[in-house]
Amino acid sequence: MPRRNFVEKTLLDLAGAIEHSVYAEELARRSGLLQRIDPRVKVVVLGFAILVAASLRSWPTQVALLTLLVALLVASRIPPGAIARLLFGLPLFTLVVAAPALILVPGPELLRLPFGLSVTTTGAWSVLTLLLRVTASLAAASALVLTTRWADLLAALRAFRVPLVFVLVLAMAYRYVFVLLELLQDLLLARRSRLLRRDENTEQRRWLSSALGVLFQRSLRTSEQVYLAMAARGYRGEPRTLRNPSLAETDWLALSLGSAAFAALWLVDLARL
Amino acid sequence: MHIPDGYISPATALAYYGATLPFWYVSTQRLRSQLAGRTVPALALFSAFLFVVMMFNVPVPGGTTAHVVGSVLAAIVLGPWAAVVATSVALIVQALFFGDGGILAIGANCFILAVAMPLVGYGVFRLIAGRSPLESRRRLLAAGLAGYVGINVAALLVGLTLGIQPLLWSENGRALYSPYGLDVAVPAMLIPHLTIAGAAEAIVTLTGLALVRRLSPELLGTTTSLPVVAPSSRRGLLILLAAIIVLLTPLGLVASGTAWGEWSAQELEQRVGYVPSGLARWEGWWQAPLSGYALSWLPADASAVQQALAYILSAIVGIGLVSAVIFALRLLVRPRTPTHS
Numbered sequence: 001m002p003r004r005n006f007v008e009k010t011l012l013d014l015a016g017a018i019e020h021s022v023y024a025e026e027l028a029r030r031s032g033l034l035q036r037i038d039p040r041v042k043v044v045v046l047g048f049a050i051l052v053a054a055s056l057r058s059w060p061t062q063v064a065l066l067t068l069l070v071a072l073l074v075a076s077r078i079p080p081g082a083i084a085r086l087l088f089g090l091p092l093f094t095l096v097v098a099a100p101a102l103i104l105v106p107g108p109e110l111l112r113l114p115f116g117l118s119v120t121t122t123g124a125w126s127v128l129t130l131l132l133r134v135t136a137s138l139a140a141a142s143a144l145v146l147t148t149r150w151a152d153l154l155a156a157l158r159a160f161r162v163p164l165v166f167v168l169v170l171a172m173a174y175r176y177v178f179v180l181l182e183l184l185q186d187l188l189l190a191r192r193s194r195l196l197r198r199d200e201n202t203e204q205r206r207w208l209s210s211a212l213g214v215l216f217q218r219s220l221r222t223s224e225q226v227y228l229a230m231a232a233r234g235y236r237g238e239p240r241t242l243r244n245p246s247l248a249e250t251d252w253l254a255l256s257l258g259s260a261a262f263a264a265l266w267l268v269d270l271a272r273l
Numbered sequence: 274m275h276i277p278d279g280y281i282s283p284a285t286a287l288a289y290y291g292a293t294l295p296f297w298y299v300s301t302q303r304l305r306s307q308l309a310g311r312t313v314p315a316l317a318l319f320s321a322f323l324f325v326v327m328m329f330n331v332p333v334p335g336g337t338t339a340h341v342v343g344s345v346l347a348a349i350v351l352g353p354w355a356a357v358v359a360t361s362v363a364l365i366v367q368a369l370f371f372g373d374g375g376i377l378a379i380g381a382n383c384f385i386l387a388v389a390m391p392l393v394g395y396g397v398f399r400l401i402a403g404r405s406p407l408e409s410r411r412r413l414l415a416a417g418l419a420g421y422v423g424i425n426v427a428a429l430l431v432g433l434t435l436g437i438q439p440l441l442w443s444e445n446g447r448a449l450y451s452p453y454g455l456d457v458a459v460p461a462m463l464i465p466h467l468t469i470a471g472a473a474e475a476i477v478t479l480t481g482l483a484l485v486r487r488l489s490p491e492l493l494g495t496t497t498s499l500p501v502v503a504p505s506s507r508r509g510l511l512i513l514l515a516a517i518i519v520l521l522t523p524l525g526l527v528a529s530g531t532a533w534g535e536w537s538a539q540e541l542e543q544r545v546g547y548v549p550s551g552l553a554r555w556e557g558w559w560q561a562p563l564s565g566y567a568l569s570w571l572p573a574d575a576s577a578v579q580q581a582l583a584y585i586l587s588a589i590v591g592i593g594l595v596s597a598v599i600f601a602l603r604l605l606v607r608p609r610t611p612t613h614s
Contacts (some may be wrong), residue, residue: 005332005333006330006332009330010328012329013328013330014328016330019373020369020370021370021373024370032441050375050376050377051276051283051285051377053279054279054282054283054284054286054377057444057449058369086372090277090372094277095530096280098452100435100451100453100457101448101453102559103517104452104453104457105439105447105448105452106446107445107446107447116296117372120478122446122447122448123452124444125447125452126439126447126449126452127452128448128449129285129447130280130448130450130451132280132450133278133449133450134277134278134279134280135279135377136279137277137278137279137376137377138278138279138372139276139370139374139410141278141376142372144376144499144524145369145370145372150370153369160423163301164299165301165313166301166362168313168317169313169316169317169358169362170318170362170366171552172313172314172321172364172365173316173317173320173321173324173362173366174318174321174366174370175321175327176318176321177320177321177324178326179321180322180325181325181328182320183606184325184328189291201332203331205332205476205480206480208329208331208332208477209477209480209481209483209484210484212477212480212481212483212484213324213484213485213487213488215325215326216322216350216481216485216488216489217488217489218317219319219321219322220318220489222318223315223317223318223319224518226314226317226318227313227314227315230313230314271426
């Protein structure tokens with residue numbers, strides 16, 4: 001089988017990105033535990049969880065945090081398969097990247113390997129710590145991102161006084177990412193369907209640069225049109241969402257319980273020293 | 274290239290947020306006055322464009338492909354400030370929606386790829402392009418080289434950031450974050466970027482500029498609706514400043530990072546041979562809340578029951594603290610809600 005060229009690779013990446021976002025939006029609409037909680041609360045509590053995940057130093061607290069977060073994901077009706085894919089992808093990559101550290105980190109010998117090398121206990125602990133940390137951080141981030149719709153997340157950012165210009169740019173960038181992704185997909189598909197033989201590297205690069213140019217021109221022109229359309233519709237500049245602006249009692253409960261649980265884990269970890 | 278969460282310590286991540294914020298502030302302020310009402314749609318579309326550029330698999334001589342960042346191209350075509358904001362937004366969308374790069378690490382990734390890379394690249398471009406005419410070949414070569422230097426500066430910064438982690442955050446020889454020291458992390462980042470990824474970045478920057486020059490020459494001339502390319506001595510000064518800050522960043526990280534841990538000052542002295550002067554000032558500030566906890570909870574000869582009690586006590590204290598904070602927060606938030614309706 002011939003090696004995939006850049007057209008195929010890019011097409012696959014594009015399809016993956018679009019599929020991911022559609023799936024994420026679908027998950028965020030389900031009626032699970034986290035979906036019912038106000039996005040502002042989720043940003044605070046799960047943002048705190050990310051910080052705690054980055055700070056824990058002992059494996060029992062790391063495992064406890066990971067368990068808690070996976071339980072939250074399950075309670076939010078994220079399918080186990082999706083959780084597994086999510087939580088094994090990056091950690092698996094991390095394992096590959098970190099594997100040499102088993103030998104490279106100096107320390108007492110744990111296991112003797114051929115060629116005078118040996119796995120050290122400190123090396124093994126380092127890799128385990130990193131793996132647990134990466135997985136827990138990812139679980140916390142997914143719990144926030146997969147259960148919150150983009151518009152709600154932006155409204156939450158706005159509630160925390162993130163400058164309006166920034167939130168608006170984020171909102172629109174996300175929208176137009178898909179317009180441009182589809183345009184690029186069309187360009188690539190059109191090229192692939194006209195291709196009979198494998199093209200040369202230089203030819204590929206020439207085509208690539210013209211695709212880049214088309215995309216760039218299109219984004220310039222679109223930005224102008226979008227601005228005019230916004231101005232014509234009385235653009236005043238506050239993103240709107242149908243969420244209730246005041247927090248319900250359950251939101252306060254979630255805020256207290258969630259932060260307390262993560263804070264408790266952190267303090268237990270600190271007290272261990 | 275994007276640093277995921279868990280590879281760097283919170284202290285490093287927060288230091289990077291601190292370093293990035295002023296650049297975000299300055300660039301949005303500048304763009305707001307330059308682009309007037311068009312700021313939002315223009316930046317949004319540039320960000321979306323850069324996001325798509327990051328998805329390209331660029332064919333590199335030799336048969337493989339590599340991803341590019343594109344922020345140097347953005348800096349040359351749109352101006353350095355637009356490049357800072359647009360790349361940052363593209364990176365944030367990637368982190369939040371596609372899990373590329375961590376959320377805590379957004380500050381680090383933005384500083385490296387959206388501040389250091391475009392500003393250094395732009396500096397290199399201006400240096401080499403000089404006053405050469407807009408349609409000269411020299412400008413294209415300058416762009417290619419700028420992309421190459423930019424991506425490698427970024428790779429070096431990532432290598433340094435990861436490399437200082439085991440130096441500063443280890444416990445009894447066990448690395449708490451990325452386990453590789455500078456001797457491994459820096460070459461591991463630089464070698465692929467000096468070759469494959471650097472070539473891809475150079476190709477995209479060069480051909481991108483060539484294309485824009487042919488298709489939208491008005492963008493690069495002086496009579497542009499986006500006057501972000503017009504040179505000025507003040508901008509040159511700012512870029513120089515930015516470059517100096519970029520060069521100093523590793524030092525700054527060492528200085529502020531040391532303060533975080535009770536354990537790392539001596540270790541740093543052993544390994545580096547000196548303790549940064551910032552240490553003395555910051556040490557007291559951080560140690561008070563952190564090591565105060567850790568030492569007073571548990572005497573060295575604590576029994577199992579005492580330990581368990583300490584754990585429970587700390588959990589209760591945590592719950593109490595958090596409840597107090599939330600109560601205060603509630604008082605703060607409540608009065609604001611009626612103004613909404």
